[in-house]
Amino acid sequence: MLHETVNLSLSLLVFASCITSIRAEMRGRRSAAYVFKPLTMLLVLALAVQPSVSTSGFYAWMIVGGLLFSLLGDVLLMLPSDRFAAGLASFLVAHLFYIAAFTADAGFGSAPLALLPFVLGSAALYPLLRPNLGRLQIPVLLYMLVIAVMAWQAVARWLAVGQLGALLACIGAVLFVISDAALALDRFHRPVPVAPLLKRSTYFVGQWLIALSIGVGEAIVDWSIR
Numbered sequence: 001m002l003h004e005t006v007n008l009s010l011s012l013l014v015f016a017s018c019i020t021s022i023r024a025e026m027r028g029r030r031s032a033a034y035v036f037k038p039l040t041m042l043l044v045l046a047l048a049v050q051p052s053v054s055t056s057g058f059y060a061w062m063i064v065g066g067l068l069f070s071l072l073g074d075v076l077l078m079l080p081s082d083r084f085a086a087g088l089a090s091f092l093v094a095h096l097f098y099i100a101a102f103t104a105d106a107g108f109g110s111a112p113l114a115l116l117p118f119v120l121g122s123a124a125l126y127p128l129l130r131p132n133l134g135r136l137q138i139p140v141l142l143y144m145l146v147i148a149v150m151a152w153q154a155v156a157r158w159l160a161v162g163q164l165g166a167l168l169a170c171i172g173a174v175l176f177v178i179s180d181a182a183l184a185l186d187r188f189h190r191p192v193p194v195a196p197l198l199k200r201s202t203y204f205v206g207q208w209l210i211a212l213s214i215g216v217g218e219a220i221v222d223w224s225i226r
Contacts, residue, residue, distance in 0.1 A: 010047045011208065017043055018204040025196040037078055040204050041071040044211045052215030055105075055165060060214045062101035069094035070207060084187075085139060091180075092143050095150040098210070102153040102169065109156020118148035118177065125181055129188040140184070151177045165213040172209030179203035 017040040024032035045067050052060065073090035076083040103109070122144045133140055154173035158166040179202035186192040186199070 007047060007050055010043055010050075011212075014040060014043045014047065014204065014208050018200065021204075022196055022200045025200065026194075034078060037074055037200075038071060041067065041074055041207065044204070044207050045071065047208070048211035048214055050214075055213075055215045059101045059104050062097045062104065063210060063214055066094040066097035066101065067207065067211060069097065085136065088136075088139055088143055092146050095143075095146045098150045098173070099146075099153055102150070102157045102173075106157045106160040109153050109160060111152075111156040111159055114155040114159065115148070115152040118151050121177070121181070122148055125184065129184055132188045147177060147180060165215060168209045169213035172206040172213065175202040175206030175209070179206060 017036050021033060021036035021040055024030075024036060045064065048060070048064050048067055069090050073087045073094065076087035076090060126141060126144060129140065130137060151173040154166075154170045158170040160166075179199050182192055182195060182198045182202070186195040192198060
């Protein structure tokens with residue numbers, strides 16, 4: 001019961017920090033945004049390293065690796081100097097960790113219909129971004145390919161194993177894609193209304209769900225229905 005209470009408390013702290021981060025960015029309070037954006041991810045990481053018996057150690061450590069590189073990417077993207085390329089590279093590595101996790105137990109999924117939405121979405125998005133990408137055309141295209149594979153494998157894993165943890169990772173991966181699409185449109189195409197709310201809410205909830213997929217999420221659900 002103690003572990004479940006800790007996990008639930010960490011989840012509530014994640015949401016409180018996420019809301020504070022969004023409000024700080026929307027109100028232009030840069031110093032507060034610098035604190036609460038990484039703090040939210042640190043809380044997600046604290047949730048991910050809680051003991052779990054329902055997933056393999058390899059899966060857990062791959063997810064933790066992905067979260068660590070995501071945290072690094074967050075820090076690089078929010079620096080006053082332009083570190084977008086370095087941040088992009090950090091998130092690309094994070095997605096490689098996630099791909100390794102999602103293919104660890106079920107193998108590399110081959111569900112073509114699960115890939116189709118991500119291919120179509122990327123095909124529609126990239127032409128809108130390309131005119132303003134400059135030297136980032138190839139890196140962004142490569143990143144879009146990797147994140148599409150990440151989300152595809154999360155969906156394929158859920159279809160293959162049908163577990164709650166796989167479903168949490170699947171939803172989290174899709175939210176991550178939505179967050180990155182909103183960020184890309186806002187930065188390289190045209191301003192997106194309420195961009196901070198859309199980008200950060202989908203990003204943080206997505207990462208939180210991916211962290212819960214290690215087994216913490218199942219523990220919270222099992223505890224809550226007792």
